[in-house]
Amino acid sequence: MKIGILGLGLIGGSLGFDLRSLGHYILGVSRSELTCQQAIDIGSVDQASVDLQLLAASEVVFICTPIRFIVPQVEQLISHLPATTIITDVGSVKAPIVEAISPLWENFIGGHPMAGNTDVGIGAAQRNLFVNRPYVLTPVATTPSRAIAIVEEIVRSLGSIIYHCEPEQHDRAVSWISHLPVIVSASLIAACLSETTPEIAQLAQNFASSGFRDTSRVGGGNPELGVMMARYNRQALLNSLHQYRHSLDEFIHLIEQEKWEILEDKLKLNQQSRPNFVE
Structure with missing residues (x-):
């Protein structure tokens, strides 16, 4: 399969490594000629260009740009693609992206691989980044079943654990465990x-x-990523922050009042609950 990757940073470059190793032909697009050449040199892509036209032959395109560029890039990209091309993204916020792109492109499905680190750029790309990591897909009622099935097949081949949920549910959940x-x-x-x-x-x-x-x-870590999380998942993040402030105030009160037994009980509950999130 010919797969396009728009945005050759940590996620895009890592996708390229793994998808190439599975036998797919990878077409990469970046804003930087230097990044394009680096991606070719390290074996992340087969071809790379700063021209969106390169992706015209892709059967599936992964949009791996920073959040604020996803919708504008898709708006530019779709004039180069046949209607059968499937587009998916890897943004850490889903509702505003899905709401904006779904009316523009029928074969679009939102996605979010829960993998990565604080490093940026093609030099940070690594193999097997997605193995045993959650990969969330957020199809809506109008998403064609064919598009869902093909993206699922690709994601499963990466070794990821697939989850489906509504875009708004995704954003509320990640506000707790990622953005907060x-x-x-x-x-x-x-x-x-x-x-x-x-x-x-x-x-x-x-x-x-x-x-x-x-x-x-x-x-x-990356300041741009932090701002984009706050900007595009603003309400869910604010709700989480307000609850966090309430919890912090409770801990302050317990320490001020020297209520050590209650404090210990709360810390024991935290100790018991943490494995539900990280193991």
């Missing part, structure tokens, strides 16, 4: 930066170890 952690982690770093005594600030930096590294990782 980014903002909470960012606020942790910002709080540490508020230390006004230089000696204490330096000691904190010297002492920082695995606990701080783990909890600050996503908040210290």
Whole structure:
């Protein structure tokens, strides 16, 4: 199968690696000539260009650009494609993307691979990134069954675990486990930066170890991605942040009131519940 990838960063480049290894012919498009050449050199794509016309021969196209470019790029792309081409995206927000593209292109299905890291660019691409990772598909009532089946087949071949849900359900769920952690982690770093005594600030930096590294990782990642999450999943993220602030206030109250037994009970519940999310 000829598969197009628009956007050759971490996700697009990693998709290229795995889909090529499965025997597909990969056509890649990037805004940068240098990125196109790098993608060819490392074996992520068979052909690459800055011209959208390259994707005209694709049977399926993955849109792997940053969130804010997905809809505009699809609007430009569809004039180059036959109506049978299936388009899917990998954006971490689904409702606004699906609402905008579905009326433009019948053979569109929203998608979100729950994989990646804070690195960016084609140089961050890696093989087997999607193995045993959730891959969410968000078809709507008008999505053709053929498009769903073909994208499912491709995703399954990557070794991913497929989930189906409505776009709005996806956005509410990821606001808790993906977008909220980014903002909470960012606020942790910002709080540490508020230390006004230089000696204490330096000691904190010297002492920082695995606990701080783990909890600050996503908040210290790609700023553009964090802004796009907040901008395009604004309401769901605000709801999660308000609930998080309420939970934080509860912990503050317990410590202020020295209610150590209740605090321990809450921490025990957290200890018991965490494996439901991460194991």
